[in-house]
Amino acid sequence: MIQGALTYRDQRLAGFEAAVLIEVIEHLDADRLPALERAVFEFAAPQYVILTTPNKDWNVTFTEDAALMRHKDHRFEWTRAEFTNWCQKIQKKFSYSFTIKSLGEESETNGVPSQMAIFKKENA
């Protein structure tokens, strides 16, 4: 186990086959997200990145307060559209392809509690 932060380039994390970021990104301020993107997809650059983040669309199933988040340290929660947008940006910027998968029980119109993207390095 090592201590680090994904907002910094870290030589120790380079060269792995896969990386997993389970419910991590929403704990970063939005303006620090580009640093994580580069640290993960440009410098650590594993063959696969598995990443999950809450689906904001699903929040209506337990609250009417649109501003409420699921944890007091969450800096943002993304709708399905926002997440897809971000994944497309990563694909373009760092040459990773991606597929999005659902996590949890699906509600009729609001999707699932959490959304997952599996990124695969192109030409890998």
Add this chain to the structure above:
Amino acid sequence: MKTTINLPELALVLLIGPSGSGKSTLAKRLFKSTEIVSSDFCRALIADDENSMEATSDAFDLAHDIIAKRLKRGLLTVLDATNLRPEDRKICVDIAKKYHVIPCAIVLNLPESVCQKQNKERTDRVLSSRVISNHIQQLRKSVFKLKYEGFRHIYEFKSIEEIAELQEVHREALWNNRKAEHSPFDIIGDIHGCYDELCELLTKLGYEVDKATFTVHAIEPSRRLIFLGDLVDQGPDSPAVLKLVMNTVESGLALCVPGNHDIKLMRYLNGKNVQIKHGLELTVEQLANESDEFKQKAKTFIDKLVSHYVFDDGKLVVAHAGLKEEMQGRGSGAVHEFCLYGETTGEIDEFGLPVRYNWASEYQGKALVVYGHTPVPEAQWFNNTIDIDTGCVFGGKLTVLRYPERELVSIDAQRTYCQPARPFLTATKVSLQSDNDDVLDVGDLIGKQLVETKLMGHVTLREGNTITALEAMSRFAIHPKWLIYLPPTMSPSETSSVPELLEHPQEAFHYFKKTELIR
């Protein structure tokens, strides 16, 4: 009679000879005691007995570690051991290579009778005569192999008299070592045969240029020109550029480092089998009208160019494709390669060209590195390095960096002489430095850290403190790039486009907008 041998100022010197050949005595006479790493002494350090053969393996590990540390720090080092087996010597040559240091050998190849006699007279230890005989045999087998093992200077002594006469080592400064030169410089990026632009630029800088005779006179006597290589190929008049550069180097007004295109031209002129493309075909065509004498001179000129130079007490380094800190002032094949081609990632980009690795993004050296090779739309300051190849031949401009003023002067290309294989006129958002400031390396923030401060000397940050700091800063602080100083209330704005006004807030707001700063 007294003899002297020449060794590079930074070298790994292996004494090679049988036990009883007088290696330690010679070493003490020629080198500082701290420069000598002796296998016997290493044995003593770890076993309290310098004859302990059982400690040999550990003793050599220690010797190799000491050698590596010294070479890393740029200190000449002598290994006083028999060094008779090729596999043992290889370990040392590999260490030398790793630190880009020149391996040298001093061989004591005395008649067996002499070694046997000296062995018997020893007071510290006497080996059996069979051991000495074995040593002698191993040495005989080794002597011819040394130059193929990578030793660049090999000195062999065959009698006690010859050894006694050897009184002094003359330490030669490496060719790239110009640390004692401080004069102001005008450093010029890749010219690629753009003779008109070169003359125009020199004139603009105040030099007196005679375009027809390819000669230049300085107005300011101490100021010198430095050419960063890639004088030839792709452009309209490579021979003329060569002539001017050769003349100025010959007269002492200029210095020049080689670029990859120059070296390829030299290989072509030497009759080597090189592909005549990437602009070399133009140079070949232009050279057809030149005399054999000129071609011969050009070949010799390029051949003698030194891969890079270190000036101004080590504060300035120039090389065609740049140079990492650990290679500066060193002289190995790897250093030469780096100076010509830089570093590549091993991948090929969409234009079929090797992907260049930007070594400058990790540069933390104290020396300013001025280089070219990679065309950029504007000269680019980046981590105390600057790329001044502004792609004149591709229709960009020819740029000079004036040192120590750090002032940039350039001349626009008269036209596009050559289409680049990879488009280069794509502007970055603000600057490469600004882009890179987003990237902080965790290695600078974890574990025990030393911070140099102006007022308080070194401040030690203990590991426990950096652990908590990293946690707190990563989770709760604003973007670190806004933390290093209090931002000015207003951006230094560009000159206003509004007539009669020198400055207007509009430009300042525009700058912030460009950096995506919204509040």
